[in-house]
Amino acid sequence: MTTAANSPIVIAHRGASGYLPEHTLAAKALAHAMGADYLEQDVVLTRDGVPIVLHDIHLESTTDVAARFPDRARQDGRYYAIDFSIAEIRTLRAHERTGPDGNAAFPNRFPLGPGLLTVPTLAEEIDFISGLDHSRGRKTGLYIELKAPNFHLREGQDIARRVLEVLVEKGYDQRRDQVFLQCFDDATLRYLRNTLQTPLPLIQLIADSNWGEDSAVDYDFLQTAAGLDAVAGYADGIGPWLMQIYRGKRADGSVELSDLVALAQERGLQVHPYTFRADQLPEGIESFEELLDIFLHQAGVDGLFTDFPDLASNYLLQHPDNRTSP
Numbered sequence: 642m643t644t645a646a647n648s649p650i651v652i653a654h655r656g657a658s659g660y661l662p663e664h665t666l667a668a669k670a671l672a673h674a675m676g677a678d679y680l681e682q683d684v685v686l687t688r689d690g691v692p693i694v695l696h697d698i699h700l701e702s703t704t705d706v707a708a709r710f711p712d713r714a715r716q717d718g719r720y721y722a723i724d725f726s727i728a729e730i731r732t733l734r735a736h737e738r739t740g741p742d743g744n745a746a747f748p749n750r751f752p753l754g755p756g757l758l759t760v761p762t763l764a765e766e767i768d769f770i771s772g773l774d775h776s777r778g779r780k781t782g783l784y785i786e787l788k789a790p791n792f793h794l795r796e797g798q799d800i801a802r803r804v805l806e807v808l809v810e811k812g813y814d815q816r817r818d819q820v821f822l823q824c825f826d827d828a829t830l831r832y833l834r835n836t837l838q839t840p841l842p843l844i845q846l847i848a849d850s851n852w853g854e855d856s857a858v859d860y861d862f863l864q865t866a867a868g869l870d871a872v873a874g875y876a877d878g879i880g881p882w883l884m885q886i887y888r889g890k891r892a893d894g895s896v897e898l899s900d901l902v903a904l905a906q907e908r909g910l911q912v913h914p915y916t917f918r919a920d921q922l923p924e925g926i927e928s929f930e931e932l933l934d935i936f937l938h939q940a941g942v943d944g945l946f947t948d949f950p951d952l953a954s955n956y957l958l959q960h961p962d963n964r965t966s967p
Contacts, residue, residue: 649943650913650943650944650945651676651678651947651950652678652679652680652681652784652913653668653672653680653681653947654915654916654946654947655696655948656669656681657677657948657949659948660750661758662735662736662756663696663737663738664682664695664703664760665735665758665761666759666766666769667758669766669769670769672950673773673777673781674777676950676951676954677781677950678782679781679784680782681784681785681946682694682783682786683696683786683788684800684804685698685722685788685789685800687723687725690803691730691803692764692800692807693763694760694762694766695722696788698723698789698792699719700733701714701720702738702739703738704733704734704735705736705756706720706733710729713725723798727762730760731760733756734755734756735758736753736755737752737753739753747921749920763785763804763807764807764811767811767813768811780819782818782821783821784823785821785822786822787801787823787824787829789855790824790828790855791855791856801829801832802837804822808841814839816841820841821841821844821878822839822844823844823880825846825848825855825856827845827856827871828857830843830845834875843877843878844876844877844878844879844913845878845879847860847863847882847885864901864904865904869904869905869908869910870908873908873910876910877910878910878911878912878943879912879913880913880914881901881915882914882915883916883923883936884923885914886899886912887899887923889925896935896939898940902940902941902942906941906943911943911944912944913942913943913944913946914946915945917933917945917947917949917953918949919948929949933945933953937956938960
């Protein structure tokens, strides 16, 4: 890593996704060049059990699957990655994320246009990042999320075991200083720690309880002292939604923060909130720099996920870590 000891880490959310289509190798290369400490990999499985780097269990929002395989949607109209072989996945072209209406989710980002990029496997991406580390003389981390593990189990696939097998194959399974594993499902994290016995640091992601994550986790409970006591028994940190820390501004303009960061850090848990976007600021925030200041210097988080790793890295260079108590 390039950050100083105890300095907050910059995690490139799906790569430099503010500039290039998410989770493509091009987005990861750009994030690497921008100085991100960790590059995120969301992982789902193909029909033949190959871990691929894709945010959703569906394909239509970020690839041309509907044009190439028009008859392969399920009854709900969605194209599930797990219904396609790795050979079929390799024929797809990735593009900027679209919304339900088919238009770009972020209109000012990379144009939709014809897809020029592909969907990488986890193994391919690790080789790619390792190669960049070699040629650029860096040591960049992997930040892997296991997506929808319960969905995969219902489909007969063990995503946790498959991801660890790839990490063993690539020699990353013991690199505690270079790999995080994250998941919204606490049972999966316990399985990783207790059954699969990974030594890698684990991060409990915290969703909003209304999002409908594929898990029985009580995310409101996880934000309490008792909930964080439980998390500390199997994980090394939490990944909360940024709005679970930033509560808005008071009438006098001062920032209101929750006690989540302090409660977690008191229990030895790292705090890596998501997602920091220069083109999607929370209400009351006037600039991306203000947002970074609130979280890095006022809330005192240990790292953050951002679509714009260059902006976060430059901010940290210009503003050395001088945190204040929330």
